[in-house]
Amino acid sequence: MKRKQEAHSAVGIDLGTTYSCVAVWQEEHSRVEIIHNDQGNRTTPSFVAFTENQRLIGDAAKNQASANPQNTVFDVKRLIGRKFSDPTVQDDILLWPFKVVSGVDDRPMIIVKYKDQEKQLYAEEVSSMVLTKMREIAEKYLESPVKNAVVTVPAYFNDAQRKATIDAGVIAGLNVMRVMNEPTAAAIAYGLDKRTGCVGERNILVFDLGGGTFDVSILSIKDSVFQVKATAGNTHLGGEDFDNRMVNYFVQEFKRKNKVDISGNSGALTRLRKNKGEISGKYSKALRRLRTVCERAKRSLSFLLTATIEIDSLFQGIDFSSSINRAKFEEMNMDLFNECMKIVESCLMDAKMDKSMIDDVVLVGGSSRIPKVQQLLQDFFNGKELCMSINPDEAVAYGAAVQAALLSQDVKNVPKLVLQDVTPLSLGISIVGDIMSVVIPRNTRIPVKNTQQYFTVEDNQSYSLIKIYEGERTRASDNSWLGSFTLSGHTPAPRGHTYDVCFSIDENGILTVSATESSTGKTSKITITNHRDRLSSEEIKKLIQEAEDYQLEDKKFLRNAKALNDLDDYIYKMRNALKKKDINLKLSSQEIETIKSTVAVITKLVDENNQEVEIDVMEDHLNGLKITMEDILPKTI
Numbered sequence: 172m173k174r175k176q177e178a179h180s181a182v183g184i185d186l187g188t189t190y191s192c193v194a195v196w197q198e199e200h201s202r203v204e205i206i207h208n209d210q211g212n213r214t215t216p217s218f219v220a221f222t223e224n225q226r227l228i229g230d231a232a233k234n235q236a237s238a239n240p241q242n243t244v245f246d247v248k249r250l251i252g253r254k255f256s257d258p259t260v261q262d263d264i265l266l267w268p269f270k271v272v273s274g275v276d277d278r279p280m281i282i283v284k285y286k287d288q289e290k291q292l293y294a295e296e297v298s299s300m301v302l303t304k305m306r307e308i309a310e311k312y313l314e315s316p317v318k319n320a321v322v323t324v325p326a327y328f329n330d331a332q333r334k335a336t337i338d339a340g341v342i343a344g345l346n347v348m349r350v351m352n353e354p355t356a357a358a359i360a361y362g363l364d365k366r367t368g369c370v371g372e373r374n375i376l377v378f379d380l381g382g383g384t385f386d387v388s389i390l391s392i393k394d395s396v397f398q399v400k401a402t403a404g405n406t407h408l409g410g411e412d413f414d415n416r417m418v419n420y421f422v423q424e425f426k427r428k429n430k431v432d433i434s435g436n437s438g439a440l441t442r443l444r445k446n447k448g449e450i451s452g453k454y455s456k457a458l459r460r461l462r463t464v465c466e467r468a469k470r471s472l473s474f475l476l477t478a479t480i481e482i483d484s485l486f487q488g489i490d491f492s493s494s495i496n497r498a499k500f501e502e503m504n505m506d507l508f509n510e511c512m513k514i515v516e517s518c519l520m521d522a523k524m525d526k527s528m529i530d531d532v533v534l535v536g537g538s539s540r541i542p543k544v545q546q547l548l549q550d551f552f553n554g555k556e557l558c559m560s561i562n563p564d565e566a567v568a569y570g571a572a573v574q575a576a577l578l579s580q581d582v583k584n585v586p587k588l589v590l591q592d593v594t595p596l597s598l599g600i601s602i603v604g605d606i607m608s609v610v611i612p613r614n615t616r617i618p619v620k621n622t623q624q625y626f627t628v629e630d631n632q633s634y635s636l637i638k639i640y641e642g643e644r645t646r647a648s649d650n651s652w653l654g655s656f657t658l659s660g661h662t663p664a665p666r667g668h669t670y671d672v673c674f675s676i677d678e679n680g681i682l683t684v685s686a687t688e689s690s691t692g693k694t695s696k697i698t699i700t701n702h703r704d705r706l707s708s709e710e711i712k713k714l715i716q717e718a719e720d721y722q723l724e725d726k727k728f729l730r731n732a733k734a735l736n737d738l739d740d741y742i743y744k745m746r747n748a749l750k751k752k753d754i755n756l757k758l759s760s761q762e763i764e765t766i767k768s769t770v771a772v773i774t775k776l777v778d779e780n781n782q783e784v785e786i787d788v789m790e791d792h793l794n795g796l797k798i799t800m801e802d803i804l805p806k807t808i
């Protein structure tokens with residue numbers, strides 16, 4: 172059901188680690204529509220792949236991953252806004268089949284081969300490609316250009332990660348109206364901010380079990396203000412782990428039945444994606460194929476009690492078919508499911524709440540579709556009804572779409588609500604003795620502006636170094652450093668001379684810090700754009716240009732493929748015509764000669780690697796062919 176909307180609809184995009192989703196508020200029907208992609212799927216893999224002749228994004232990229240592991244990039248959300256030397260980045264790199272190296276300023280660079288050339292990509296750039304895909308999906312559905320978007324991020328994302336996400340949007344040609352916390356978006360999808368019947372605050376627990384990550388957040392809503400009370404999670408617990416368990420199970424079964432071990436080596440399965448020589452090509456290919464089928468089987472086990480799998484020639488020409496039931500699947504993952512419940516408990520402890528204080532439990536993430544997970548969670552909350560009427564892998568995009576509509580002035584029917592987010596972490600500066608002096612405490616509503624007065628510590632101090640940190644630790648250097656700047660030109664004075672430091676955070680959680688010398692009014696400031704993890708505006712400009720180039724190349728590739736296909740089609744028709752017994756009666760000998768020579772020319776053209784031939788030349792041939800054959804071919808029918 173397509174619906175042409177007025178131009179410039181604002182969309183909501185859930186840019187996920189493994190899958191992304193885009194949604195739009197439909198003014199006409201006063202509801203949110205989740206937009207399906209060209210494959211008819213409502214979520215799109217956050218995958219980008221590069222080949223000898225094209226770039227692929229989404230399902231097309233994921234589908235060819237097993238054949239092209241080194242050049243298929245995924246999981247970039249784990250890299251965005253981080254440094255190469257970050258220990259979590261170092262750990263993740265070990266699991267990825269694609270290469271990541273350290274670039275300028277300790278920035279992680281993803282290395283791929285595209286059209287036989289090595290390319291170095293920023294995480295922002297890869298994310299922007301996924302966002303571009305999501306934008307195109309929305310544009311196709313809405314039949315109009317899409318510019319404005321609300322993009323969601325995990326609640327624990329810090330300043331650098333949020334800014335890098337905005338940059339990815341800019342490179343994708345989007346105006347990111349707001350970056351929004353994923354759990355907040357999910358709560359909005361359920362309209363929990365508007366529910367009454369609760370005295371004062373309403374506490375919500377968002378349980379987000381996705382493809383590779385598990386996040387629990389406890390939010391409280393009071394007067395439409397959302398506060399993140401606590402977050403907890405495991406960055407490596409999710410759908411992929413359940414897939415791996417099933418892969419393991421079937422590898423054992425294959426071994427039992429056929430006396431062949433397809434895993435290559437015994438420890439390979441837990442490091443399935445590791446492809447640095449430990450698992451040779453043939454093993455990893457079989458495992459990847461098995462894994463794809465297992466993911467499908469896992470999904471169907473959420474609805475059915477048994478699932479069958481079938482793979483032709485899985486390994487050494489041996490076909491494999493088998494089945495698995497829900498009980499077995501649950502048994503093999505029970506420890507992981509229990510781990511999820513432990514994390515829920517620890518999140519409640521962090522928030523200093525008893526489970527009875529939770530008013531709503533919201534299910535988010537594709538893996539929360541698993542019935543056992545739902546049951547464990549419901550039991551934990553003593554039989555409480557869970558919020559699960561919205562598809563869990565769509566709830567975040569759903570809420571983002573509502574928020575996008577709220578931010579667009581021309582939308583009237585969307586239920587009014589004033590949404591406010593809060594700072595996820597405390598922000599402050601370091602003072603004498605490496606002490607963290609908090610200027611904006613965590614959970615402060617944004618936008619916000621706070622000013623604090625500080626004193627010089629030495630006589631005739633001529634400047635002050637302002638070092639900005641984010642975090643909850645008492646010692647400033649234990650927190651994460653966001654940037655520094657100098658306020659110079661203090662008037663000569665004994666120690667204790669005052670200056671003001673002002674922190675201001677805009678709607679997107681972007682921080683600007685300024686310092687003003689009290690006696691002279693002289694000011695210095697920093698918007699944390701020169702942050703070590705942030706791209707400069709020149710770099711972004713360059714990347715926007717590159718993104719456009721990529722798109723042109725993609726289009727050219729499609730044009731090329733179409734021309735080739737059409738030419739191929741003509742050869743087929745012409746050859747068939749020549750094969751007809753009565754061809755001599757239908758065509759003159761000159762016409763037959765024309766067909767023969769054309770077949771020869773076109774065959775050569777098509778066979779001679781299409782890369783060499785300019786697309787215009789090919790299309791010219793095609794047009795010429797159409798004219799020549801227009802009269803001849805119909806006569807042969």
Ligand code: ADP
Nearest residue numbers: 187188189190381382410470473536537538564
């Ligand atoms: P992300 O973690 O990137 O935000 P999603 O929330 O969309 O992504 O979760 C993706 C995960 O959900 C994948 O591992 C997928 O296999 C899993 N999943 C999707 N549908 C189902 C289902 N019906 N049953 C079990 N798992 C599912």
Ligand code: MG
Nearest residue numbers: 187188381536
């Ligand atoms: Mg998600």
